Ligand code: C2O
């Protein structure tokens with residue numbers, strides 16, 4: 001055991017110790033930023049918005065003159081943006097044109113567990129999965145990605161992911177013209193082999209940490225903006241790396257939303273840190289003709305390590321003015337847990353387990369009454385991790401007994417848990433109940449998730465918690 005600890009320590013140190021990875025000064029910002037296409041729905045006879053997402057393999061030219069084998073959705077890398085409004089009925093055809101089984105999970109969505117697209121909703125090669133539900137949550141930048149147990153690293157790293165935007169009255173008051181003043185930014189690190197293939201080497205304790213960054217699948221990108229206020233939807237779609245987002249001229253911006261919704265009021269900041277799976281919406285002001293670079297600043301010793309230029313932004317000489325953002329943004333009340341709320345404890349370890357257990361597809365770890373609020377306390381006993389809960393939104397109460405940073409307030413569904421940290425969150429669970437289909441909570445560092453740092457919970461009809469079996473039938 002001691003020997004293993006020692007080995008892990010060495011691995012951790014060589015993988016991400018004092019050696020700072022950097023691409024600063026290396027980029028020429030030659031490629032126009034790819035904006036994932038907005039997927040147009042067809043309207044079904046029941047009024048539902050119907051979308052088709054096809055998972056497929058292909059080739060993508062990221063590096064000049066080099067073709068990379070990739071996976072994508074309706075294309076060769078990443079997938080289109082889905083955009084719907086609160087109250088919409090949605091129906092998907094998720095087609096698996098890969099040569100192996102996968103799943104497609106709606107990260108951040110409140111929906112019946114059987115539609116969640118987690119490890120149990122497998123789509124065999126050649127098959128189509130047809131989930132449908134009604135959008136019943138506040139506006140948010142959510143996303144979709146595979147969740148096949150043991151293979152999430154590989155499926156996401158090769159390119160299966162996309163953005164899923166939910167609008168409501170509050171979000172429409174912010175810049176909302178997609179691709180013009182409302183820009184998705186999916187940030188992912190990659191490691192390339194000499195001939196331009198995706199490499200899964202540089203295995204640190206967190207998995208592969210890449211030294212090149214793609215934004216929306218574009219290497220070395222620039223973006224020309226034509227409006228004075230731009231809403232960027234930042235999504236850390238990386239397997240393990242965290243980013244301290246800011247601008248090279250240290251300009252401030254307004255944080256208007258994080259993972260699970262719009263803030264009550266904007267917060268003026270110059271840095272936002274996102275670990276894998278987390279999102280933030282920021283509004284940045286531009287003057288005609290100016291230029292700046294979206295940058296990730298070196299922030300620490302683990303997955304926060306490294307310094308990267310991400311995207312050069314060039315403002316046109318004439319900019320469309322937009323209305324100023326201030327005052328109240330959202331009327332959704334902050335998430336609070338009642339005084340007598342159930343408190344659950346989760347211990348994260350260096351061995352990628354939770355409460356001493358590895359993920360077991362047939363074991364139920366927790367049973368939660370649907371629609372309730374609880375306090376979850378997460379203690380981290382080794383390495384950096386984060387923690388994501390399906391079918392829920394939460395507010396961070398405290399981190400090591402102190403208030404969370406300003407960028408970590410509001411509604412979230414994923415939280416960074418520093419090494420040695422203790423994080424308490426007030427969780428609001430969705431109100432769909434289903435005693436047969438579990439939902440997941442897990443570390444969103446995908447290698448840890450694949451290694452078993454995941455647990456299963458059921459959302460059940462309140463009062464029936466003690467009646468549900470803690471094991472699932474093996475044929476499920
Ligand atoms: Cu983004 Cu359980 O996942």
Ligand code: CU
Pocket residue numbers: 384385386443444445448449453
């Ligand atoms: Cu982890």
